[in-house]
Amino acid sequence: DTGVSQNPRHKITKRGQNVTFRCDPISEHNRLYWYRQTLGQGPEFLTYFQNEAQLEKSRLLSDRFSAERPKGSFSTLEIQRTEQGDSAMYLCASSLAWSTAYEQYFGPGTRLTVT
Amino acid sequence: AQTVTQSQPEMSVQEAETVTLSCTYDTSESDYYLFWYKQPPSRQMILVIRQEAYKQQNATENRFSVNFQKAAKSFSLKISDSQLGDAAMYFCAYTDRTSGSRLTFGEGTQLTVNP
Numbered sequence: 001d002t003g004v005s006q007n008p009r010h011k012i013t014k015r016g017q018n019v020t021f022r023c024d025p026i027s028e029h030n031r032l033y034w035y036r037q038t039l040g041q042g043p044e045f046l047t048y049f050q051n052e053a054q055l056e057k058s059r060l061l062s063d064r065f066s067a068e069r070p071k072g073s074f075s076t077l078e079i080q081r082t083e084q085g086d087s088a089m090y091l092c093a094s095s096l097a098w099s100t101a102y103e104q105y106f107g108p109g110t111r112l113t114v115t
Numbered sequence: 116a117q118t119v120t121q122s123q124p125e126m127s128v129q130e131a132e133t134v135t136l137s138c139t140y141d142t143s144e145s146d147y148y149l150f151w152y153k154q155p156p157s158r159q160m161i162l163v164i165r166q167e168a169y170k171q172q173n174a175t176e177n178r179f180s181v182n183f184q185k186a187a188k189s190f191s192l193k194i195s196d197s198q199l200g201d202a203a204m205y206f207c208a209y210t211d212r213t214s215g216s217r218l219t220f221g222e223g224t225q226l227t228v229n230p
Binding site: 031041042043044045048056093104105106107 | 119148150152158159160161162165206208210215216217218219220221222223
């Protein structure tokens with residue numbers, strides 16, 4: 001068990017460019033979550049998957065954001081036409097849907113800077 | 116909607132002393148889970164302790180314990196024998212079955228441990 005991994009760890013992009021982040025959950029976890037964290041704030045929920053199905057999306061997730069989890073394994077989060085307000089840490093977490101503990105395990109995050 | 120409030124943006128404690136971090140929440144659900152997560156500088160978020168709402172007994176994990184007051188909707192974290200490695204941002208978080216187990220976080224409390 002290597003934990004949740006995220007790539008890249010840092011991304012600097014120019015406004016208007018598209019970016020894609022990847023998250024690899026803990027192998028046996030069937031739920032995967034994306035959160036966004038701005039400096040000095042708590043993480044905010046963006047979306048989550050159970051296996052390959054995207055079950056919920058936050059109103060924070062504008063049309064420029066899209067997430068996928070093909071085959072219920074890794075997930076990608078794409079931001080199109082980035083804006084400076086998209087600068088944040090993007091966190092991925094995973095958990096077991098049938099776990100009564102509801103514990104989520106977080107990755108190290110991808111820090112996005114839009115210039 | 117569920118909300119989580121941490122009213123202490125910053126706290127400090129002397130090494131080996133005890134500190135208590137406060138958290139209040141609002142929910143209409145009766146079955147829910149509360150967590151404290153620790154986020155060290157530039158490092159990933161890790162789970163410190165978990166409390167199930169149906170359990171009256173306060174959770175304890177080594178030097179970390181909680182004071183769960185369900186009627187008051189209060190969930191404080193006590194760190195005993197503080198160590199330099201406890202310095203981090205601490206987040207209180209909430210989830211329940213109706214929310215798909217997504218986490219709602221508070222704003223965080225920055226804990227400084229003085230040698």
